[in-house]
Amino acid sequence: MVALAEAPAAPPVADRLSRARRMHLALWALLALAATASLASGATGVSLGALFAGMTGAELSGVERVVLYDIRLPRLVLGALVGASLAVSGAVMQGLFRNPLADPALVGVSAGAGLGAITAIVLGAGVSWLAFTGIYTVPFAAFIGGWASTMILYRVSTRRGRTSVATMLLAGIALGALAGAASGVLVYIADDAQLRDLTFWGLGSLAGATWAKVAAAGPIIVAALLAAPFLARGLNGLALGEAAAHHMGIPVQTVKNAAILSVAAATGAAVAVSGGIGFVGIVVPHLLRLATGPDHRMLLPNAALLGASLLVLADVISRTVIAPAELPIGIVTAILGAPVFLWILLRRRGMIDL
Amino acid sequence: MSLRAEGLRVRLGAAEVLHAVDFSADPGEVTAIVGPNGSGKTTLMRALTGELPHDGRVWLNGRDTAALRGWEMAALRAVLPQSTPLAFPFSVVEVVRMGQMSGLSAADPTLAARALSAVDLAGYENRFFQELSGGEQQRAQLARVLVQVWEPLGPDGPRWLLLDEPVASLDIGHQLGVMALVRDYARRGGGVVAVMHDLNLTAIGADKAVMMAQGQVLAAGPVPEVLTDAVLGEAYGCPLRVNAAPADGAVFVLPHSVGKVA
Numbered sequence: 001m002v003a004l005a006e007a008p009a010a011p012p013v014a015d016r017l018s019r020a021r022r023m024h025l026a027l028w029a030l031l032a033l034a035a036t037a038s039l040a041s042g043a044t045g046v047s048l049g050a051l052f053a054g055m056t057g058a059e060l061s062g063v064e065r066v067v068l069y070d071i072r073l074p075r076l077v078l079g080a081l082v083g084a085s086l087a088v089s090g091a092v093m094q095g096l097f098r099n100p101l102a103d104p105a106l107v108g109v110s111a112g113a114g115l116g117a118i119t120a121i122v123l124g125a126g127v128s129w130l131a132f133t134g135i136y137t138v139p140f141a142a143f144i145g146g147w148a149s150t151m152i153l154y155r156v157s158t159r160r161g162r163t164s165v166a167t168m169l170l171a172g173i174a175l176g177a178l179a180g181a182a183s184g185v186l187v188y189i190a191d192d193a194q195l196r197d198l199t200f201w202g203l204g205s206l207a208g209a210t211w212a213k214v215a216a217a218g219p220i221i222v223a224a225l226l227a228a229p230f231l232a233r234g235l236n237g238l239a240l241g242e243a244a245a246h247h248m249g250i251p252v253q254t255v256k257n258a259a260i261l262s263v264a265a266a267t268g269a270a271v272a273v274s275g276g277i278g279f280v281g282i283v284v285p286h287l288l289r290l291a292t293g294p295d296h297r298m299l300l301p302n303a304a305l306l307g308a309s310l311l312v313l314a315d316v317i318s319r320t321v322i323a324p325a326e327l328p329i330g331i332v333t334a335i336l337g338a339p340v341f342l343w344i345l346l347r348r349r350g351m352i353d354l
Numbered sequence: 355m356s357l358r359a360e361g362l363r364v365r366l367g368a369a370e371v372l373h374a375v376d377f378s379a380d381p382g383e384v385t386a387i388v389g390p391n392g393s394g395k396t397t398l399m400r401a402l403t404g405e406l407p408h409d410g411r412v413w414l415n416g417r418d419t420a421a422l423r424g425w426e427m428a429a430l431r432a433v434l435p436q437s438t439p440l441a442f443p444f445s446v447v448e449v450v451r452m453g454q455m456s457g458l459s460a461a462d463p464t465l466a467a468r469a470l471s472a473v474d475l476a477g478y479e480n481r482f483f484q485e486l487s488g489g490e491q492q493r494a495q496l497a498r499v500l501v502q503v504w505e506p507l508g509p510d511g512p513r514w515l516l517l518d519e520p521v522a523s524l525d526i527g528h529q530l531g532v533m534a535l536v537r538d539y540a541r542r543g544g545g546v547v548a549v550m551h552d553l554n555l556t557a558i559g560a561d562k563a564v565m566m567a568q569g570q571v572l573a574a575g576p577v578p579e580v581l582t583d584a585v586l587g588e589a590y591g592c593p594l595r596v597n598a599a600p601a602d603g604a605v606f607v608l609p610h611s612v613g614k615v616a
Contacts, residue, residue, distance in 0.1 A: 016445070098441035236452055239441045243405050247435075248456035248502065249428025294442035 020298035023291065027305035031080070034312040038076045039068065041316050075209035078217070079315045079329075080308035082206070082274045085221045085266040087307025088228050090281025091288075091300055095235030096259045097169065100289070103281050104267040107172030108153060109146045111179035113271040115186075116145020121197050122186045138272070143220075146268030149175055154260055205328045206274055206315050217269040224266035225304055231259055232296040239294065277330050279337025280307050286341070355511045356380045357545060361410035362401045364394075372397050372408070373569045379562065381512035381545035384537055386556040386577075388549075389566030390590050395549045396436060398566060399518050402547070403433045415511040428456045431514035432502035436522070436549075438495050440483050446470065446494050447479035453498035458508065465504060469497040474531060488523045496520060496532065506544025515539060517548040521555060533559035553607040557581055565589050581605055 086104075094102045104110055120141035153175055157168035187198060234255030237245035246252050270277075284307045288299055314332040321327055357379045364372035372394050379385035387395045401408040404419055404427065412419045414430055422430075432453065440449065450466040459465055470476055473493040478486070486494060496517075503513035515536060521529040533555060536546045540561075550556045556563060556577065563580040565572040567589045573580045586594040586607070591614065596605050 016448075098439075100442065233455070237456075239444065240438055240449070240452065241435070243400075243435050244433075244438050246405060246424065247403060247428065247431075247433035248453060249423075249425035250456075251424050289442065293448070294444055295448060 016293035017295060017298060020288075020292035020295065020302060023288075024298060024302055024305070027302055027309065031305055031309045031312070034309045034316070035076055035080070037316050038079070038312050039072050041320055070211070071209075074211045074214050075206050075315065076312060077214050078209040078273060079206050079312045081214070081218055081221045082270045082277065083280055083307040083309070083311025084225055084304040085270040085307075086277060086280040086311070087284035087303040088225055088300055089263045089266045089270070091285040091296070091303045092228060092231060092235065092259050093263050093281070094285055095231075095238060095296055096256060096263075098239060098241075099169075100286065101282070102169075104263055105278070105281070106176075107168060108149045108175035108179060109264055109267045110271055111176040111183075112149025113142040113146030113268050115179040115183050116148075117142035117272070117275075118183045118186045118198060119145070122190045122194050140216075140272065142272035143268040145179075146271060147264050149179060150260060150264035150268075205326070205330070206311075206318075207326055207328075209273075213273045217273045220265050220269040224262040224269075227258060227262045228300045228304070229297070231255060231262070232300055235259070235296040275328075275330065277311070277333055279333050279341060280311055283337045283341050284310065355415050357402065357412075357414055357514060357547060359402060359410060359412045362398065362412070363409040364397050364401050364406050366397070366406075371569050372401060374410070375401075375566075375569075375571055377402065377564065377571070377574075379545055379547045381506075381514075381543060382540055383561040384540050384546045384548065384559060385562040385564065386548055386550040386560035387564045387566060388551075388553060388556055388580075389572070393566040393589070394569040395566050396518055397569075398564075399516060399547070399549050403431070403516055405433075414514065425456070428502065429458050429508070430503070430511075431516055432457070432499040434496055434499045434515070434517040434520055436518040438491075443482050443484060445479065446475065446481050446483050446486070449483050449494060450498045450501055454501040454504075457502035457504065459501065459504045462504075465501050466497070469501045469504070470494070472500065472535060473497045474528060489525060489528060492520070492523050493528065493532070496535075500535075500539075503544070506539050506542040512543055512545050514545040514547065517546070519549050519551055522551055529555060553581060553586075557605045557607065578605055581607065 089104050090102075093104055093107065094100050096102070097107075117138050120138045124137050124141070153168060153171050156171045157164050187195065190198060234245070234250050234252070237248050237250040238252070238255065240248075242252050245255075284303050285299065288302050288306060292298060292302070311329070311333070314336065315329050317336075318327045318329045318332045357377075359375065359377040362372055362375040362377065363370060375394070375398055377398065387398060389395050397406065400406040401410075402412055404412070414422070414427070419427065447466050447470070450469060454460055454462070454465055467476070467479060470478055473496050475490065475493055475497065478490070478494070483491065483494060499515065499517070503515065506513050517536070520536070521532050524532060529552070536548065537559060540546045548560070550560065560577055562575060563577045564574040565580050565585055572589050573582075573585045581596055583595050586596065592609070594607060594609060597608055598605055
């Protein structure tokens with residue numbers, strides 16, 4: 001309601017739903033393009049030609065085969081899954097909180113996941129029963145941390161079966177601070193090698209992508225993505241407030257529960273395998289809302305596609321700009337995402353306030 | 355086939371704000387809930403719609419609403435809250451269609467436009483909801499509510515409009531227009547319950563009135579029996595005298611002084 005006069009002349013919004021459907025097709029093409037770029041680029045030599053040769057069944061050398069199938073392909077799949085998961089989680093959280101600036105990071109899910117990962121890195125070595133989880137220890141702990149913080153948050157902010165969004169936001173800030181403080185204590189007692197691990201995990205990276213990680217995080221992320229379309233009508237209704245949504249026959253509490261669970265699962269899984277990758281969850285839904293409107297029926301699937309494409313492209317950049325070394329992808333998304341975010345805020349302040 | 359409630363009690367925090375209220379409204383009529391600020395008008399409305407947890411029972415068309423599912427309720431009655439904040443830049447027609455999707459007329463492609471024209475917002479379809487004025491927003495919300503229960507008589511009984519201050523922020527022309535619209539809805543067989551602030555609009559627009567005071571029903575019945583000097587004086591704590599206009603016998607309310615009741 002603020003600063004309406006600042007908003008530029010209203011763009012035509014007629015039939016935004018069919019524009020969003022056309023956008024959907026275009027985003028599939030973008031994802032295919034990003035995937036091709038991702039498979040064809042990297043530190044060592046699988047060329048675009050070799051890639052097409054591989055697709056048409058021609059023989060690849062042993063090195064090419066390993067690079068393509070065991071390094072680049074799992075990395076592509078993991079990047080797409082994580083990107084889709086971050087973008088959809090952001091969109092769902094924003095719909096749930098009726099606030100275009102809400103983000104899983106805001107309600108402490110990411111902080112909780114971070115605490116889990118840091119706990120595993122710093123204390124995990126001394127705990128023998130953790131050994132069986134092997135390379136899964138850190139991702140698994142991050143997932144548990146994200147899940148647990150969401151559950152605590154949920155218990156704090158729900159009374160008599162009703163979740164207060166305001167309480168949840170405030171409790172999320174408190175929980176995030178608490179998780180941050182606990183993480184700080186752990187960082188303080190960490191040794192030098194652990195500090196190095198912590199730093200790299202925190203920056204976010206897809207460099208460690210393996211089929212094992214895809215297998216660990218993939219099913220959770222895919223389940224959360226498949227659940228999202230069923231939330232769309234409920235989130236549209238919630239835009240009118242919980243009372244109006246209730247009057248329109250939307251099972252408000254069920255929608256809220258499902259939204260919270262899917263966000264916790266998807267964010268926990270994504271943070272677990274890729275560390276802290278920022279801005280995808282907040283920039284992608286914004287761009288799509290500005291382009292094709294806030295209707296969640298198309299916003300959620302389009303956010304999945306755009307999030308996947310952008311993260312895959314960011315990963316391509318992170319692998320090529322300082323090749324053969326790699327820039328952590330969290331740095332790329334922040335460098336690209338933060339200015340875009342500020343640009344959106346400046347240009348469309350009127351719209352954001354709406 | 356009516357809207358009926360018995361023994362409604364609502365607690366907000368530690369205080370009980372609605373004390374064992376009985377309520378009934380019939381289809382074919384406009385029933386106004388009136389009363390001073392804080393008398394429990396909106397609380398009663400929110401208990402009737404199932405929005406607030408309450409003791410006591412509510413029957414809609416003879417069915418206990420506690421046993422009805424959300425989508426069943428949505429097909430029977432639509433609710434206009436006092437204010438409806440909207441998150442995200444939806445267009446007017448997108449907001450109206452959300453109501454349409456919840457009702458039995460979800461497939462009609464021209465309904466949203468017809469409803470907007472019924473509330474005098476024809477041509478506003480592709481405007482952003484948040485760019486409308488307060489009164490226009492309220493009428494757009496009324497259109498959303500109307501399309502949810504567009505046909506006043508369904509296969510299984512009347513449909514209901516439950517409106518919390520539907521004319522509060524409208525200019526006088528649109529106040530009368532909206533009252534005419536809901537009267538027409540009732541005349542065609544639907545039921546209308548409206549929380550009203552304006553006693554004169556109540557007098558000319560409503561058939562029945564329920565006067566609330568301090569969380570209880572002070573008086574209920576046909577408008578001329580509720581809007582009397584005695585009831586109004588007790589409810590509002592100021593001297594009010596009801597007069598009949600000479601033209602067609604409708605009552606109107608005329609404040610006579612600003613002092614307390616003697």
